[in-house]
Amino acid sequence: MALDAYQKREFKQVGTRPNRPDGVDKVTGRAMYGADVTAPGMLHAKVLRSPHAHARIRSIDTSAAEALPGVKAVVTSADFGVPEDAFLLDVQDHCMAREKALYDGHAVAAVAATSIAAAKAALKLIKVDYEVLPHVTDLDEAMKPGAPVVQAGRAFENVPAGMSENVTHHCEFGHGDLEAGFAKADHVIERSFKTAATHQGYIEPNACLASVTADGKADLWVCTQGQFFYRTLCSAILGMEASQLRVTASEIGGGFGGKTMVYMEPVALALSRKAGRPVKLVLTRDEVFRATGPTVSSSMDIKIGMTKDGRITAAQARLRYSGGAFHCGTVDFGAQAAFAAYDLDAVRSLGWNVMTNRPKESAYRAPGAPLSIYAVESVVDELCQHFGLDPLEVRLKNAADKGTKSSYGPTFDQIGLKATLEAAKAHPHYAAPLGPNQGRGLSCGFWFNFGGNTCVSLSVNTDGTVGVTEGNPDIGGSRASISLMAAEELGIPYDKIRTIVADTSSLGYNDVTDGSRVTFAVGLATIKAARDAIKKMCSRAAKIWGIDEDAVEWVDGAAVPAGPNAGKFPPMTLAEIAAVSAETGGPICGHHEVNADGAGVSFGVHLCDIEVDPETGATKVLRYTVFQDAGKAVHPSYVEGQMQGGAVQGIGWALNEEYIYGADGKLQNPGFLDYRIPVASDLPMIDTVILEIPNPGHPYGVRGVGETGIVPPLAAIANAVSRAVGVRMTELPMSPPKLQKALAEKG
Amino acid sequence: MKTIQVSTTINGDPVEFICTPDETLLDVLRNRLSLTGAKEGCGTGDCGACSVTVNGRLVCSCLVLGAEAQDAEISTIEGMADGDTLHPLQRAFIEHAALQCGICTPGILVAAKALLEKNPDPTEEELRYWLAGNLCRCTGYDKIIRAVQVAAAEMRGA
Numbered sequence: 001m002a003l004d005a006y007q008k009r010e011f012k013q014v015g016t017r018p019n020r021p022d023g024v025d026k027v028t029g030r031a032m033y034g035a036d037v038t039a040p041g042m043l044h045a046k047v048l049r050s051p052h053a054h055a056r057i058r059s060i061d062t063s064a065a066e067a068l069p070g071v072k073a074v075v076t077s078a079d080f081g082v083p084e085d086a087f088l089l090d091v092q093d094h095c096m097a098r099e100k101a102l103y104d105g106h107a108v109a110a111v112a113a114t115s116i117a118a119a120k121a122a123l124k125l126i127k128v129d130y131e132v133l134p135h136v137t138d139l140d141e142a143m144k145p146g147a148p149v150v151q152a153g154r155a156f157e158n159v160p161a162g163m164s165e166n167v168t169h170h171c172e173f174g175h176g177d178l179e180a181g182f183a184k185a186d187h188v189i190e191r192s193f194k195t196a197a198t199h200q201g202y203i204e205p206n207a208c209l210a211s212v213t214a215d216g217k218a219d220l221w222v223c224t225q226g227q228f229f230y231r232t233l234c235s236a237i238l239g240m241e242a243s244q245l246r247v248t249a250s251e252i253g254g255g256f257g258g259k260t261m262v263y264m265e266p267v268a269l270a271l272s273r274k275a276g277r278p279v280k281l282v283l284t285r286d287e288v289f290r291a292t293g294p295t296v297s298s299s300m301d302i303k304i305g306m307t308k309d310g311r312i313t314a315a316q317a318r319l320r321y322s323g324g325a326f327h328c329g330t331v332d333f334g335a336q337a338a339f340a341a342y343d344l345d346a347v348r349s350l351g352w353n354v355m356t357n358r359p360k361e362s363a364y365r366a367p368g369a370p371l372s373i374y375a376v377e378s379v380v381d382e383l384c385q386h387f388g389l390d391p392l393e394v395r396l397k398n399a400a401d402k403g404t405k406s407s408y409g410p411t412f413d414q415i416g417l418k419a420t421l422e423a424a425k426a427h428p429h430y431a432a433p434l435g436p437n438q439g440r441g442l443s444c445g446f447w448f449n450f451g452g453n454t455c456v457s458l459s460v461n462t463d464g465t466v467g468v469t470e471g472n473p474d475i476g477g478s479r480a481s482i483s484l485m486a487a488e489e490l491g492i493p494y495d496k497i498r499t500i501v502a503d504t505s506s507l508g509y510n511d512v513t514d515g516s517r518v519t520f521a522v523g524l525a526t527i528k529a530a531r532d533a534i535k536k537m538c539s540r541a542a543k544i545w546g547i548d549e550d551a552v553e554w555v556d557g558a559a560v561p562a563g564p565n566a567g568k569f570p571p572m573t574l575a576e577i578a579a580v581s582a583e584t585g586g587p588i589c590g591h592h593e594v595n596a597d598g599a600g601v602s603f604g605v606h607l608c609d610i611e612v613d614p615e616t617g618a619t620k621v622l623r624y625t626v627f628q629d630a631g632k633a634v635h636p637s638y639v640e641g642q643m644q645g646g647a648v649q650g651i652g653w654a655l656n657e658e659y660i661y662g663a664d665g666k667l668q669n670p671g672f673l674d675y676r677i678p679v680a681s682d683l684p685m686i687d688t689v690i691l692e693i694p695n696p697g698h699p700y701g702v703r704g705v706g707e708t709g710i711v712p713p714l715a716a717i718a719n720a721v722s723r724a725v726g727v728r729m730t731e732l733p734m735s736p737p738k739l740q741k742a743l744a745e746k747g
Numbered sequence: 748m749k750t751i752q753v754s755t756t757i758n759g760d761p762v763e764f765i766c767t768p769d770e771t772l773l774d775v776l777r778n779r780l781s782l783t784g785a786k787e788g789c790g791t792g793d794c795g796a797c798s799v800t801v802n803g804r805l806v807c808s809c810l811v812l813g814a815e816a817q818d819a820e821i822s823t824i825e826g827m828a829d830g831d832t833l834h835p836l837q838r839a840f841i842e843h844a845a846l847q848c849g850i851c852t853p854g855i856l857v858a859a860k861a862l863l864e865k866n867p868d869p870t871e872e873e874l875r876y877w878l879a880g881n882l883c884r885c886t887g888y889d890k891i892i893r894a895v896q897v898a899a900a901e902m903r904g905a
Contacts, residue, residue, distance in 0.1 A: 017844070019841050019842060020841065020844070022849070023840070023841035024833070024837075024841065025849075026846055026849030027824075027827075027837040027841060027846070027849075027852055027853075027856060028784070028824065028825070028828055028833075028837065029783070029784020029785070029824035029853045030784070031849055033786065035777075035786075036783040117748070117767075200884075201882075202848075203786070203788040203794055203851050203883070203884055204786065204788065204848070204850040205787070205788070251849065252848060253848050253850025253851075254850060254884050254885060255848075256884070282787075284790060285788065285789040285790060285791065285793075285794075475847070475848060476847045476848070476885065477844070477847060637843075637844035637890070638844060638847070640844075640890075641886055644886060644887035644889045644890070645847065645884070645885045645886050645887045647887060648886075648887030649884070649887075671791055672788075672789050672791070672793035672882060673793045677882060678888075679878075679879040679880075679882065679888075680875040680876075680878040680879050680883075680888040680891070681872075681876045681878075681879040682879075683889075685892070686889045
């Protein structure tokens, strides 16, 4: 058995709920987020944004702005090169428009000045000569022949001939004979669905402090989910060597995927380089909505056939996603995830990405999956209604299991789908009575999970405490989980360990905090770094005892002779070995570097009860229960937190949240008043049931839990609402006007 | 722009500052007084991350002018703990995992404290409506509501 393979074991600390190490800082206001730092001589930056959805930039005159007292630097796309790499060029173009402004809010210039007031005044003095072009913000419109072309010549070769130039990408997954499968069905339902783009809605606006010195060294303090990736992008765009740019991740005020991509950080660095002074750039909420984040919008057709006893015979999804004004591969995730919960003989998912005059899509918790799974789970629910079948039984009957060839290719190893479905079936929620205008809905959810590049250093201090240095910003309590796993492996108390998130000059490369990867991959690397340190500590004890190092083993936080033949010595604790480390060979550290595989896919099931007010069309969530497989819940409180937070984000997506564009191509609701995320009074308690079906790819059986929770709510709520009102709802969000209309049409 | 001199009390301490007439109390706290515990999440009074109390009244400090602090008593998150002793709300938030990223936490703690001073035994519904002006995107509010209930019970001696 490989060292990192799952080993069944009893846990002493993993699975407990200690206080998080960053708790006191965060409840006292002491934690330092992106906008909370200053630097001597610091300038303030502001960004000028396009008021047009689509316009050619004929010229930009910055001379009057530059002449304004207090203004120290102005940059436009002319201050950047033109990267050869298409991805990097897109990233840069998104940060600063080059030839065309591609969406309302697209950055066209930026100013650094001695005060925010001076920077704002300077923006008004910048003259941009625009040639306004026809725009398109609706993806179905953008696919039509003759639609305005957002960016020419961007389509990949795999796009079928004859489609609009806005279609950049096509994908296809699946297996089996669809035609034969549909022929076996007793009933086939085919439906079309649409979902609006949403925003991650992190409460902390993007913020950074950039400082470039005359000798080309630079520091960047930034709220990010991935300081190393930001370094890669910023150094490439600025033409710097990676070693000369140190990126430090601040505490992060929410990300959910939205802080995996640079938006204005290269601009802040360019301003600092030009001005020769530190530059702070903090976006406003309006800018956050208009120029960062959003998810794809989607338009989907689903066709599923079922026998009268509830067996799915064939299933097809045609998915059209728009990732804004740039190429976007998120539709691949949607197409791969669509039918992952089902064991199917005939299945096909097809996807197309379409460019529109909207900001560049960024990841949002299980990117792409909530949409396709919403559409699929809606049709499955409608088939259950058609045959009068129990929707949980039907899902159990068709559920993927160990050995199932998944709809996207791989064959599943040990997975927790059936266990979560059984848990939902056995839960009192599923049998509770419903009142008038109320409905119950359920949905399965899935996410791939990810491992990736990971690097951890663990130092044993001479006083018997331990420092863990990891490279992934903590967005949900991961420092607590990492400390718990180190404590478990070393056999010392949790509070003897301090885990910190390193800057890019202090540790090897770590992939972004995404893919629900941190507790899995950083945890795995931490356990192995601890084992590396244990090996060294055993060797030190062997040296002290004068025995072979293979004759020493580690038990409950101490080196002990391995068996009677090794000699008789009292155990040497970690603290005792550490105290004399200077005499036995110097400092003791453990390291581990890995590109981790084996993340282990994640399934969840959500159950919800809702009530629709027939007069206003408003939906109230009455009861909500989340069932999810965590593999092993390292800190159960924060596992529950991920499940609850994901569920509520999904509830917002289902009921309220949407990017609304006017006919002028401008975003109509770039603020929290009009883009309404769920508030405390909208919600009940969110009950959670954690399943623990060990992931074979992790020493403790851990699976990531961060993303799956946002996948099921869209269909769970839609199914509940559709059953409550007696009309199949096919567009998200199901805002009150849409429900009123549906009720009126039903009569 | 002409500046205004303001004398006020923050967390019990006398404070003097100057500000411009259009400067918000939030900007004064964060940029002039280094009290960065109050956060700017929106600048339009929609998110509650900048919550403080002015003469005991809960406000969004992004909607109050710095000049309005003259002769007022202002309380911020930095004044909630008594030295190294955390307020029961602060302790309950840590012990009951009521925060994830923590950006909304200062505002929610200030708001919850203001509620419990008026109503030491709020129902769940009263709590949810009182905190409806404080957005949290991480937790789904469940653990926040429970933590405030725990702290309220402790503060009542229940």
